[in-house]
Structures are given as C-alpha cells and as structure tokens.
Amino acid sequence: AQSVTQLGSHVSVSEGALVLLRCNYSSSVPPYLFWYVQYPNQGLQLLLKYTSAATLVKGINGFEAEFKKSETSFHLTKPSAHMSDAAEYFCAVSEKNNDMRFGAGTRLTVKP
Amino acid sequence: EPEVTQTPSHQVTQMGQEVILRCVPISNHLYFYWYRQILGQKVEFLVSFYNNEISEKSEIFDDQFSVERPDGSNFTLKIRSTKLEDSAMYFCASRVGLAGGSSYEQYFGPGTRLTVT
Numbered sequence: 001a002q003s004v005t006q007l008g009s010h011v012s013v014s015e016g017a018l019v020l021l022r023c024n025y026s027s028s029v030p031p032y033l034f035w036y037v038q039y040p041n042q043g044l045q046l047l048l049k050y051t052s053a054a055t056l057v058k059g060i061n062g063f064e065a066e067f068k069k070s071e072t073s074f075h076l077t078k079p080s081a082h083m084s085d086a087a088e089y090f091c092a093v094s095e096k097n098n099d100m101r102f103g104a105g106t107r108l109t110v111k112p
Numbered sequence: 113e114p115e116v117t118q119t120p121s122h123q124v125t126q127m128g129q130e131v132i133l134r135c136v137p138i139s140n141h142l143y144f145y146w147y148r149q150i151l152g153q154k155v156e157f158l159v160s161f162y163n164n165e166i167s168e169k170s171e172i173f174d175d176q177f178s179v180e181r182p183d184g185s186n187f188t189l190k191i192r193s194t195k196l197e198d199s200a201m202y203f204c205a206s207r208v209g210l211a212g213g214s215s216y217e218q219y220f221g222p223g224t225r226l227t228v229t
Contacts, residue, residue: 032216043203043222044155051216090155094216099145099168100205102155 002027002093006103014111019063019078021106023091026072033074034092034100035065044090050074061085086110114138116221118204124227125194133189133224135204142209144187145218146179148172148200155203161187162209194228201225 007022025031035047048059055067065076074091091103117136125131137144146158159169161179178190187206191198202225205218 034217036220044220046217046219049217092155094218099157099160099170100147100218101157102147104154 002031002095002101004033004091004093004101004103006089006091006106008106009104010107010109012109012111013081015083016080019076019081019085019108021076021089021091021108023065023074023076023103024072025074025091025093027093027095029095032094033065033067034094035059035063035074035076036090036092036102037061038088038090038105040087047076047089081108081110083110083112116204116206116219118202118221118224120224121222122225122227124229127196127228128193131191131194131226133191133202133204133226135187135189135221136185137187137204137206138219139185140208141206141219143167143207143218144179144181145205145207146189147203147205147220149203149223150197150200158189158202191226194226196228199226199228 003026005024033050036044037047047063048057050057050067058064063078065074067074088105088107090105092100094100119134144161147155149155157170159173160167176192180188201223203223204221207218
C-alpha cells in the first residue's frame with residue numbers, strides 16, 4: 001500500500017529564504033503525488049501534482065516540486081518565502097484508482 | 113469553477129447521537145471520498161465510493177460509519193452513535209475518474225467541523 005513520510009513536522013525560515021519541505025513516498029506502482037496547503041481553519045488547497053509527465057512540476061504561489069524516482073522523493077521548494085506562505089503543508093500519494101494517503105504534515109513558519 | 117461543497121460547516125452534537133454530514137461533489141465526478149482530520153493531526157482516509165458502493169475503507173471506518181448517495185447530487189457520511197473521539201474535521205472529496213493524469217486529482221470540500229460533547 002502507498003504511504004508518504006514528511007521529514008520535519010515544523011520548518012521555520014526567514015522571509016526571502018529558500019523553502020524546502022521534504023516528502024518521501026512508498027508505492028508498489030508508479031505513483032501520483034500531490035502537495036496540498038492548509039491555512040488555519042480552512043480546507044485543503046492543491047498546490048501541485050505529479051502524474052507521470054514532467055518530473056519537475058510547477059504549482060501555484062511560486063512553489064515547485066521534483067519527482068525523483070531513484071530517491072523516492074517529491075520535495076517541495078520555493079526560492080523565496082513570503083509571510084503569506086505560513087501554513088500547514090501535506091504531501092499525498094495516490095495509486096491508480098485508489099484513495100489518497102497523506103503525510104503527517106509540515107508546519108511552515110516564516111519569520112520577518 | 114465547480115467546487116465541492118459541504119454542510120454544515122460546524123456541527124455540535126452530544127455523545128451517542130447520530131449525525132449526518134453532507135457533501136455535494138462536483139457534478140461530473142464519479143469517485144467520492146471522506147477523510148477526517150483530528151485537530152493538529154494528519155488527514156486520514158475513511159472511505160471511497162464508486163458506482164453506488166464502497167470501493168475501499170480504512171480501519172477507522174467501522175460499523176458506526178456509513179455512506180450513502182441518496183440522490184444524484186448528495187454524498188453523505190453518517191455516524192450512528194458519536195463518541196468523543198469522533199470530534200474532527202471531516203473532508204469530502206471527489207474526482208473525475210476517467211483515464212488520464214488529471215483524473216487522479218481529488219477536489220476537496222471546505223470541511224465540516226464535528227464537535228462531540
């Protein structure tokens with residue numbers, strides 16, 4: 001069964017600094033991978049997705065992620081953090097026609 | 113843009129009571145899901161539903177839970193006898209389900225916050 005592991009439950013960066021949120025997956029078949037963002041007291045918003053096309057995926061709000069099969073990773077990055085990026089970020093994996101499994105989440109804090 | 117809607121946004125109930133959480137998936141979607149998120153924890157899969165039957169369920173989804181698609185638009189989650197530990201945010205999601213990459217994207221509703229007292 002598929003699963004994801006997010007390394008680091010809490011990441012803190014300064015405004016303007018690089019954001020790197022780590023995600024490793026486990027899947028018995030080529031996976032579909034997603035990053036969602038959750039702002040306080042809100043639902044889940046899709047940031048970006050990997051569905052076996054380009055390995056470097058660009059999403060909303062300047063985020064991108066690279067699928068690395070050899071490392072079973074799908075880390076989320078953003079070159080320059082903004083205060084509005086402070087939120088909880090969830091990595092998720094879905095095998096074909098299956099449900100989605102989420103990681104434990106990483107809370108991103110952005111310091112002024 | 114079409115979106116998944118959920119009602120109510122917040123439900124407060126007493127332990128032992130039945131609750132029904134309602135969702136209206138996107139109209140041309142074929143697969144429907146319920147997830148829950150206990151405060152401060154990760155999002156957990158509960159159940160998936162396709163072609164008017166449950167296609168997969170997690171160990172959380174025990175006999176106290178049931179799902180139904182009573183008409184062509186609504187998708188409901190019923191908890192028969194709520195427990196304190198059922199307090200959580202419950203998210204509904206749907207996806208198209210056709211062949212192709214974008215079909216595996218699930219669209220989430222805003223959630224229903226269930227508080228069991």
